Each structure stands twice: as C-alpha cells, then as structure tokens.
Amino acid sequence: MHRITRHGAVLVTLGWGLAAFTLVVTLAAFGVTLDAGHEQVRRAARQRLVIDEAILRAAVERYQYLPGVLALDTEVRGLLDDPDAAAHVATVNAKFEAIETASGVAAIYLLDRSGLARSAGNWNQTLTYVGRSYAYRPYFTQALETGASRYFGVGTTTSRPGLFIGKAVPAREGGVAGVVVVKIDLENLQRDWRQAGENVLVSDAAGVVFLASDPAWKYRPFRPLAEADTARIHAARQYGDSALRPLLPEQDQGGTIELARDKGTLSGVVERVVMPDLGWTLWSITETEATLRQAVLAALAAGISCLAVALALAAARERRQRLRGEQAMRLTLERRVAERTSDLSTANARLHEEIAERERATVALRATQDELIHAGRLAALGQISMAINHEINQPLAALRTFLSSSSVFLERGDTATVGRNLKRMTEVTQRIAEIIRHLKVFARKTGPEHWEPVRLATAAAAALDLLAARIRAEAVQVTCTIPPEAAVKAEPIRLEQVILNLMVNALDAMRDAPERRLDLTATRDETSSWRLRVADSGSGIPEEHLAHLFDPFFTTKAAGEGLGLGLSLSSLIVRDFGGSLAAANGDADTEGAVFTLVLPAAET
Structure with a gap:
C-alpha cells in the first residue's frame, strides 16, 4: 500500500514535470517560430518596398524635365512679357493642350508673378485654371523662392489629387516672371497596389497619408497632427476638406499595428523606406495572421511531440506541409519580383526610346537652325548686292577701256603701252576674281x-x-x-x-x-x-x-x-x-x- 502511494507520487511528479517541460517547449517553439515568421515577412516586405520605391520614383521623375523645358520656351516667356496679348495666350494654350495629350500629364498651366493663371491646357473646359489665382499654393510660393517646387495635394479647382511640379520662368531683365506648373496623376499606382494584393501607403513630411492601396487610409495622418501642421495644411487646402483624422491615435508606427479599412481590419507588421529628396515615406503593411497560425501550429507540434512519440510522424508531416507552404510563398514572391523587374525593364526601354526621340529632335532642330543661319547670310548678300554689282562693274568698264585702247596702240606699233595695258587688265581681273571668291566663301554653308x-x-x-x-x-x-x-x-x-x-x-x-x-x-x-x-x-x-x-x-x-x-x-x-x-x-x-x-x- 505504501509502495503504491509512493509510485503514484512519482507519477504525479513526472506528470507535472512533463507538463512543465511541455509548456516550456511549447512556449519556446511558439516564440521562436513567431519571431522567424515575422522576420521572413519583414524581409519579403523590404524586397517589395525596393520595387515599389523604384516604380514610385519612375512615375515622379518621368516628367521632371518638362517644367524646366517649358520655362525656357520663348512663347511662354513672351506671354509673361505681354500677358494680355490674345495671340500669345492662344498659342501657349494650344501648346499646353498638345503636350498634355501627347505626354499623358494631368494638367499644365502658367502662373504670372502674382500667382494668376494666364494659360492652361484645359483653357476650353468648364473647370479651367485660366483666370484663377493660386498664389496661396505652396508649389507657387516655393518656386518663387527657390526656382523649383514639388508638392502633392488635391486640386482646388478640379478636386483631383496629383503631384504638382513647379519651375520658375526667368524674366528677361532678371528675377522671376512667373511659374510653369505640371500636374502628374499618381492614382494608377494605387490601383496597381490593390490588384497586386499589397497594403501600401505613402505619407508626406507631416505624416499625412496621400497615396494608399485602401481609400479609407487617404488624407489621414498616422498620429494626431500638431496644430501648426493642421493650420498649414488647411490654409493651403492641400488635402481639400479632409478632417485629417488620425489612423493610430495612441500607437506608434513601428512593430505591429492594426488599421481599419473598408472591409474589416488589417493587422500586420510595418516596414518603411524614407525618400528624403521627396520628403515622403513609403510604408508596407504585411498581414501576420498566417504567421501567427504557423507559430501556434509549431507550439502544438512541439508540445505533442513531448507527450507522445507516436505523434512525431504527424508532426513531421505537418512540418513538411508548412515547408511546402513556405516554398510556395517564396515562389510566389520570386514570381512577383520577376514580374515587377519585367515591368521596370519595359519602362526603362520606353525611357530609352523617349531619350533617342528627343536626341533626334535636337539634331533636327540644329539642322533647321543651320539652314536658317545660312539663309540669313544669303539675305545679307542680297541686301548688299547692288553695291557689289557696282564694285564689279567698275573693273569691267576699265577692262573694256583697256581693251579698246590696246587695239589702237597695237595698230600704231606702241607695244610698250600695250604691255602696260595688259598688266593693268591682269590686275583688274584679279580684283574681280577676289570679289567673287569672297562672295563664294561668305555664301558657303558651314557648321561647328x-x-x-x-x-x-x-x-x-x-x-x-x-x-x-x-x-x-x-x-x-x-x-x-x-x-x-x-x-x-x-x-x-x-x-x-x-x-x-x-x-x-x-x-x-x-x-x-x-x-x-x-x-x-x-x-x-x-x-x-x-x-x-x-x-x-x-x-x-x-x-x-x-x-x-x-x-x-x-x-x-x-x-x-x-x-x-x-x-x-x-x-x-x-x-x-x-x-x-x-x-x-x-x-x-x-x-x-x-x-x-x-x-x-x-x-x-
């Protein structure tokens, strides 16, 4: 009886020890697997961020050159010199409208020194920019101060969001005559993110999200804004009438966050990349529900393996299934990377084609300039042709006189005088040849x-x-x-x-x-x-x-x-x-x- 009681106590002790060991192994397995899963998710998110950043930069920089080119255009500068000239306004309106159609930008318009829109590509539309003042918009004031600006906001005229790129137009007498503004539509990026199943956000320097794969996140800061930032954004009407409600009132952007969206709630880990030259931050949120499930399964498998060796095969099978799932995830990720790389290669090829086309246009422009300069030279010759005609006729008249007199002197046998006349005739013909040579050289077509x-x-x-x-x-x-x-x-x-x-x-x-x-x-x-x-x-x-x-x-x-x-x-x-x-x-x-x-x- 005493021996049975002692045996029972040993069994109880072993049971409690096995339970404690199982609990420790289960918790350890859960923590390690969860950390590993999170790290894997973060690594995949960072790889996707590299691609998303490249695509975002390509969309922004594709038209970066356009405002600078238009700011040097003689017709644009001529309009700012005489903004009330109807012919200048019509010419620049037509030019902006043609460039909008050819390039695919959302809008092009020209502001004078006071911020008043003098010309726009949508001059013939109901919501035209022409005649409206944008002096309060930061892209105008910054371009006046620094010569260039870049600013994302909701259009106060069309209520359509976009990236505004401004370039100061230099005045002929110095200073700034106005600002050329090009608006780029980035809405297609959000559609691509949604179709790819990604949760991506882009925020400005104040932390306000202005691009997002889910519309419920747009024009909302991650945390409550300072009063100064709120006042500045409302004064510039950067995001229209948005109330700027924070996404995370009491949470930090690091680690794991939870965001409400149109359908349900998103919970996941956050990765971000800062784009200091643009003043933006690109965020990626990856759901952790699958990772949590994997961690629970691993903990259960570890606990069960401690309780019964018989379940080891089942645990091994579960592990193989999990590995196959991870392999499938890796293959999916590699496929997505390959697809994005292909898209970037295609975009790069298009960019090279555009550069080649621009170079051909430059060569054609240079050839046209050379032809115009040559025509100007011929026009100058035409203006002085009467004087040159007189310059040649005088030696010709002298030559006829010398020929007539030489025949008389030759009949008289005065060979000395005939010789002198022949020498003078040679000098006269040399003078005529020199004049003609100079004209031929001046009329010759030349280049650099x-x-x-x-x-x-x-x-x-x-x-x-x-x-x-x-x-x-x-x-x-x-x-x-x-x-x-x-x-x-x-x-x-x-x-x-x-x-x-x-x-x-x-x-x-x-x-x-x-x-x-x-x-x-x-x-x-x-x-x-x-x-x-x-x-x-x-x-x-x-x-x-x-x-x-x-x-x-x-x-x-x-x-x-x-x-x-x-x-x-x-x-x-x-x-x-x-x-x-x-x-x-x-x-x-x-x-x-x-x-x-x-x-x-x-x-x-």
Whole structure:
C-alpha cells in the first residue's frame, strides 16, 4: 500500500514535470517560430518596398524635365512679357493642350508673378485654371523662392489629387516672371497596389497619408497632427476638406499595428523606406495572421511531440506541409519580383526610346537652325548686292577701256603701252576674281566642325570689304581699332556674318544722319573674353524696342527692307560660340546705338 502511494507520487511528479517541460517547449517553439515568421515577412516586405520605391520614383521623375523645358520656351516667356496679348495666350494654350495629350500629364498651366493663371491646357473646359489665382499654393510660393517646387495635394479647382511640379520662368531683365506648373496623376499606382494584393501607403513630411492601396487610409495622418501642421495644411487646402483624422491615435508606427479599412481590419507588421529628396515615406503593411497560425501550429507540434512519440510522424508531416507552404510563398514572391523587374525593364526601354526621340529632335532642330543661319547670310548678300554689282562693274568698264585702247596702240606699233595695258587688265581681273571668291566663301554653308581660332581684325576687315562700295557711296567714316592679337574660338564665316549684320544695321540707322561714323573697337576683359563694340552715329534705339531687338521677325524697317531675322540669328550664332550679344544706346559722345559682342578668347 505504501509502495503504491509512493509510485503514484512519482507519477504525479513526472506528470507535472512533463507538463512543465511541455509548456516550456511549447512556449519556446511558439516564440521562436513567431519571431522567424515575422522576420521572413519583414524581409519579403523590404524586397517589395525596393520595387515599389523604384516604380514610385519612375512615375515622379518621368516628367521632371518638362517644367524646366517649358520655362525656357520663348512663347511662354513672351506671354509673361505681354500677358494680355490674345495671340500669345492662344498659342501657349494650344501648346499646353498638345503636350498634355501627347505626354499623358494631368494638367499644365502658367502662373504670372502674382500667382494668376494666364494659360492652361484645359483653357476650353468648364473647370479651367485660366483666370484663377493660386498664389496661396505652396508649389507657387516655393518656386518663387527657390526656382523649383514639388508638392502633392488635391486640386482646388478640379478636386483631383496629383503631384504638382513647379519651375520658375526667368524674366528677361532678371528675377522671376512667373511659374510653369505640371500636374502628374499618381492614382494608377494605387490601383496597381490593390490588384497586386499589397497594403501600401505613402505619407508626406507631416505624416499625412496621400497615396494608399485602401481609400479609407487617404488624407489621414498616422498620429494626431500638431496644430501648426493642421493650420498649414488647411490654409493651403492641400488635402481639400479632409478632417485629417488620425489612423493610430495612441500607437506608434513601428512593430505591429492594426488599421481599419473598408472591409474589416488589417493587422500586420510595418516596414518603411524614407525618400528624403521627396520628403515622403513609403510604408508596407504585411498581414501576420498566417504567421501567427504557423507559430501556434509549431507550439502544438512541439508540445505533442513531448507527450507522445507516436505523434512525431504527424508532426513531421505537418512540418513538411508548412515547408511546402513556405516554398510556395517564396515562389510566389520570386514570381512577383520577376514580374515587377519585367515591368521596370519595359519602362526603362520606353525611357530609352523617349531619350533617342528627343536626341533626334535636337539634331533636327540644329539642322533647321543651320539652314536658317545660312539663309540669313544669303539675305545679307542680297541686301548688299547692288553695291557689289557696282564694285564689279567698275573693273569691267576699265577692262573694256583697256581693251579698246590696246587695239589702237597695237595698230600704231606702241607695244610698250600695250604691255602696260595688259598688266593693268591682269590686275583688274584679279580684283574681280577676289570679289567673287569672297562672295563664294561668305555664301558657303558651314557648321561647328569648322571652329578654329579667328582674329577679330580679320573678320571685321572681311565684312568691311563686302560693304566697301556702300561705305564709299554713303560717305561713312569708319574707325577700326581692333588689336591684332584679339582672337576668339569661332567659325570664321559665321562670325563674319554676325559682324556684317551689325555693320548693315549701323549703316541703315545712319541713312538720314547728318554725320555718319562707324566705330569698331575691341578690348579684353577680366573673364578671358574679348569684347567687340560696334557703334554708330545714328539716332539710337527707342527704349520700348530694346527688349525685343533679338526676337525673331521683329523689325522697325519698312516692308520689303528686311524680315527681322538678322539680329535674332546673330544672337543664336553667338550663343553657340559660348558668348553673348547685347544692345544699348551710347553716351553723349557716341550718340547712336552700341552693340557689344562678347566671345571667349582663343590662343593663336
């Protein structure tokens, strides 16, 4: 009886020990499996975040160049110079509308210095931006201050969210003339996340979610906002009339969180990646229900294995099933990574195609500019053709006189006089050949491949030679004080074309002047550049014309005397050389107009 009681006590002790051991093993198995499952989920979430971040950046940066290109557009800048000109407004409206259609951006519009929309791609729609003031919007004020801006918000006119990219338009006299704004629609990203079964959120610097796979999370901060942030967001109407209710009133964003959504509640682990250049944070929430189930199963399997060896095979089978499930999850993840990689490769290929197309357009534009410059050179030859005709007719008349007199002297047997006449005729023909050679060289088509060190004195002399007949006919006093060492890196014929255009303009300006003086001087400044000044004694340039002198087709001459392309082409040629061309009125001594040509110095 005593032995049975002792045996029972041993059994009870063993039972309690086995129960305690089973409990310890079960809890340990549960904790280890849960941690491992969470780590696996986090690793998969981080891999997905890398892909999601790349896709988000590609969507943002795809049109990053567009506002900068439009800010340099001459028609856009011309509209800001004269915002009430109906022709300018119509041209820019049509351009913005065409670019919107071709590129797929949500909106393009132009704000003046006060924030008033002067032109927009939706100019002909009911909810047009034209005529509305956006001075209170941060993308406008930031672009004025820093030159560029990037801002996500809900449109106050269309109530449609999007990313606003602003670029300041420089004024001709310095400063900022206005801001070009391009709006990008990112709503498609949310649809892709939902279709892929991902739980993704994007928040701004204040912690407000503005992109999310579940609509219930949009325009809500993770935690209650500070009063200053709430006031700033409401003042800018960044997220429309949203109440900015927090998603997690008392919880941190780290670890495991629980979020309400349209259907049920999402509970899972959080991973995030900060995008400091955009001021955004990309969040991924992965559900942990499956991981929790795996941890419970592992704990039960460990406990049961301690209680009965007979259940070991069942536990092993359960483990194999779990491993197969994990393998399936890995295969699914790898397939998704492969699909996203393929999408990125396709997007990259499209980007390369767009770059190639842009390069082809640049080459075509350059060819068009070269043709226009060549046409301008031929037009300049046309303007001085009468004088050149006179320059050639004089030697031809002298040649006929020498031929007629030589026949008389030859009949008389005066061979000495005939010899002298033949020598003079040779000199006359050489003069005619030199004039024709110079015309052929000036009319030749050239390009950047002919750049070389060019002496300013040589180029000026060549231009003066072409205008020599007109200068004599109009009794113009020419003063050329260009140092012989003055040399610049340029293309000789194009540089001669620029100087010729400036001289022709000066001669035209002095046509009715009582005293006609043309002064050419060159000095070297501290920036290793040569500064060539072409001054005349005409009546000068009216102040209202100074800002438009270098605009294409701007001219003050009578109809038939010019197309207004000379100074525009000259400015374009000088910019290609890396220099600048400016116009101003002279002082009391100079009286007329002064054109200043600045080009980088070249060693000869």
